[in-house]
Amino acid sequence: TTVGTTILIEQIKRLPHNGRDFTSLVYLTPETRRESQRGYISISGQRGINTNVTVDGVDYNNAFFGGQYGTAEGRAPLAISQESIKEFAVITNGASAEFGRSGGGFVNVITKSGTNDYHGSAFYYWQPQDLASDPPVGEKLDQEKKQFGGSFGGAFVKDKLFFFTSYDQQDQSLTIPIDPRVLDADIFAKYPVLASPPEYVQTRDGRVFFTRFDFFASPQHRFMARMNYGDYEGINGTSTSPTRTESYNGIEGMFSRSYVASYSGTWSDNLLNDFNFQYVLEDTPRRDKGLGLPDIQVRGIGNYGEVSFLPITSTADRTTILSTLFRNVPMGSSIEMTPWLS
Numbered sequence: 001t002t003v004g005t006t007i008l009i010e011q012i013k014r015l016p017h018n019g020r021d022f023t024s025l026v027y028l029t030p031e032t033r034r035e036s037q038r039g040y041i042s043i044s045g046q047r048g049i050n051t052n053v054t055v056d057g058v059d060y061n062n063a064f065f066g067g068q069y070g071t072a073e074g075r076a077p078l079a080i081s082q083e084s085i086k087e088f089a090v091i092t093n094g095a096s097a098e099f100g101r102s103g104g105g106f107v108n109v110i111t112k113s114g115t116n117d118y119h120g121s122a123f124y125y126w127q128p129q130d131l132a133s134d135p136p137v138g139e140k141l142d143q144e145k146k147q148f149g150g151s152f153g154g155a156f157v158k159d160k161l162f163f164f165t166s167y168d169q170q171d172q173s174l175t176i177p178i179d180p181r182v183l184d185a186d187i188f189a190k191y192p193v194l195a196s197p198p199e200y201v202q203t204r205d206g207r208v209f210f211t212r213f214d215f216f217a218s219p220q221h222r223f224m225a226r227m228n229y230g231d232y233e234g235i236n237g238t239s240t241s242p243t244r245t246e247s248y249n250g251i252e253g254m255f256s257r258s259y260v261a262s263y264s265g266t267w268s269d270n271l272l273n274d275f276n277f278q279y280v281l282e283d284t285p286r287r288d289k290g291l292g293l294p295d296i297q298v299r300g301i302g303n304y305g306e307v308s309f310l311p312i313t314s315t316a317d318r319t320t321i322l323s324t325l326f327r328n329v330p331m332g333s334s335i336e337m338t339p340w341l342s
Contacts (some may be wrong), residue, residue, distance in 0.1 A: 043105025
């Protein structure tokens, strides 16, 4: 009864996608698109804030801004490393009761675990200025992007205790020229504190670190613990507008920590239980340049000084407890499922 698509690890490895952001593969599935305002995932015509994203069955949505943890409202380049993802499913309609709480679709991500054999990977990508194509209109902006990292996994105790870890980092810069009308020499001569260079550099630097442990106490009882850490800094990351002086911009930031522990137990032939605990702490500081300048907006020309809405600091501190009980009933009847969430 569920309408959806599953993207497996072979497709994640081989399909090209910009910036190694696995969510770009979501848009290969029907009825999906990326919202232009914050880059959220929109499914079946719903707003992006109505999309429910879960990781290993645990809620991964920012309850205040919408979207997912680790994205800083679409500004951060990395939330979860592609190296950490085994597969994910996109459900556009008819999701079961264990997902719930959403008017849109669902994206459920499954992370990798270690195996009895040791496996690792390493990567390095470099996108220099020379490889950037000329735009159809205007001049090509100076830019450079590097992304590197790797993963490693195996077993501490064969068939019992496994580990997996990954690291992913991106360093990106983009040089944005300022409109000559904004660079008025008469204004800068009269008000030297408003002076600006002819261009500014915007950075988009981020990294994520992921680690996971799996313990099979018996074929019927399994424990899992994982951690995902991410941070991001964007100098002049508030805007890419050419009608702003260098001071009229902000310094974006994000620090996200997510901890998950889960237990899966088979108590009898027709009784299963999944128990999950999650703690998320995420800070999203947005700072001005600290120059103490007013916000000056000249209609038809541009902006000087500093933005008036910065600094802003938001903190998400969230604890989730989820237990889902599955009970199979005799043939001809339905499957009962009782979830509870606090």
